Amino acid sequence: MTRRRRPLAPEAQHGATRLSLTERLSYGAGDFGFSLAYNMAGAFLLFYYTNVAMLPAAAVGTIFLAARLLDAVIDIFVGIAVDKTRTRWGRTRPYFLFTAIPYALVFILVFTVPDWSQNAKLIYAFLTFKALGILMSLGSIPYTALMPMMTTDTGERLKLGGMRSIGTSISVILGTAATMPLVGLFGGGDMQRGFLATAILFAGLSLIALFLLFRNCKERYEDQASPSFAVLPAIGEMLRNRAWLVCFGFTLLYFVRFGTMISLTAFFAIEVLGHPWMISILLPAISGTLLIAAFIAPPILARTGIRKGCFAACLIAIVLFLALPLTEASPASFLVLYIAASVVTSVTITGIFTMAAETVDYHEARFGTRNEGLLSAGISLATKVGMAVGSAAIAYSLGAAGYVPTDVSDAARETIRWSYYGWPVLLLALQALVVLAWPVERRAAA
Known part of the structure; x- marks a missing residue:
């Protein structure tokens, strides 16, 4: 197969790979713009559908699962479209420009279920x-593809990845901790x-963030090969890329866990802990602690490498989650352990962002x-499939346990309790096993 050449931007040709602070901040703003809507939906859409729109939990689980499984086809076509795109704005940036407004409008419509019949x-x-x-x-796939085009330096x-973690963290804090107070x-x-x-408020903030991403982030390392290529062989190569397979599996398991916890937290705080006020702490802590991890993860992973660093983080998080049931009677102790576990697991998401970029270089090699x-x-x-599977699993579990918002049974409470502890421990153990197969251990330059 003919190797594709990568003509470099002038500054890249002279070895200047350092990015400006404005560019790094704007890249982080991109994740804020795409994630704010998704985090509010992930945290409260199950609650909104069942308790406000009055839809049955099992049917909502089917909606989540069916919608996300369709992404298996849609996402691949979007990725292929990005590889075939050639415009004066580059290959990824046009998607930020032309999807921002529709994304904001549809997000508003999601939380505007009309008072119609149930069907x-x-x-x-x-x-x-x-x-x-x-x-x-249409926005997030080009966004992920942008990082390896901006720099080849680990x-x-x-x-x-740290700036992206900050963007994610702020979006989680707003999309979770601030949502219910703002709703009230x-x-x-x-x-x-x-x-x-x-x-409506969050949609406006997303639009501003996505404009900054489009305006300030540039593609320096571009693939100038012909946009015409055979799709099926390209997919076959992707499936033979060990780095991509590990990154895919590790990410999938992370977001299955994320989906279960973010969907279940409101129910857990109310029905198990008996402290609704803890929702505004527990939900943002799930990944809001990325704000801390954004500063500690890059130096840790640069020193340990992605494989060892993420493996250790998973093991430490398992120990912390296993200790959580022992602290239910003490909100302060529970929160200390929970936030510590969240900080540790947040280190792995910075690893995921970097792994996604490294898979491109591995693929080229x-x-x-x-x-x-x-x-x-x-x-x-x-x-998205991870979030869907996690959210659907919780919805189906609630349905199977006979959850009724106005009359919660003891069986439903026990289902909520052990789902909240059991799923994270199992999924973290699987993540630890998967990341051991990571084949790229380039250390960052000092």
């Missing part, structure tokens, strides 16, 4: 949620009005092609 509401919920997923793909990629403030007792007003869009599509698919 009509279910159809509306599926269509709007699916549309949000498609638009997320140290700079770790810094970009804007709604004045009307939760439907409160959710709608909050969605093995197959002579880069295919940033296609490889990024696979990672995007792992995040």
Whole structure:
């Protein structure tokens, strides 16, 4: 196979790979722009559908699962489209420009379920949620593909991964801790009005962040090969890329865990701990601690390497989660352990962002092609399918346990309790095993 050449930007040709602070901050803002809507939806859409729109939990689980499984096809096509795109703005940046407004509008529609019949509401919920997923793909896949185009330096990629973690963290804090207070403030007792007003506010913030991403982040390392290539052989190469397979599996398991916990936390705080006020601490701590990890993860992973660092983080987090049930009677002790576990697991997400970029270089070394869009599509698919499986598992569990918002049974409470502890421990153990197969151990330059 003919190796694709990568003409470099002038500054790259002279060895200047350092990125400006503005560029790094704007790259982080991109994750904020794409994640804010998704984090609010991930944290509260199950609650909104069941307790505000009054839809049955099992049907909602089916909506989540079916919508995300369709992404298996959609994400691959988006990735291929990115690899075939050639414009005056580059290969990835046009997607940020042209999807930002539709993404914001559909996000608002997701939290505007009309007062129709139950079947009509279910159809509306599926269509709007699916549309949000498609638009997320059209933006987030090019966003992930952008990092290896910005720099080939592992140290700079770790810094970009750290900034992306900050963007994710702030989006989680707003999308989780601030949502219910804002719903109460804007709604004045009307939760439907409160959710709608909050969605409008967050949509506006997302638009600003995505504009900064488009304006300030540039593609320095571009693949100038012909956009015409055979799709099936390219997918086959992706599936033979060991680095990509490890990154996909590790990311999938992370987001299955993320999906279970973010969907279950509100129920857990209310029905098991008996402290609704803890929702505004527990939810942002799930990944809001990325703000801390954004500063500690790059130097840790630069020193240990991704494989050893992420493996150790998973093992430490397992120990902390196993200790959590012992502290249920003490909110302070529970929160200390929980936040510590969240900080440790947040280190792995910075590793994921860097791994996704490294898979491109590994792919080029093995197959002579880069295919940033296609490889990024696979990672995007792992995040969304993982979230879908996690959220659907919780919805089905609640349905099987006979969860009724107005009369919660002891069986439902026990299902909520052990799902909250058991799933994270199992999934962290699987992540630890998967990351041991990571084949790239380039240390960052000092």
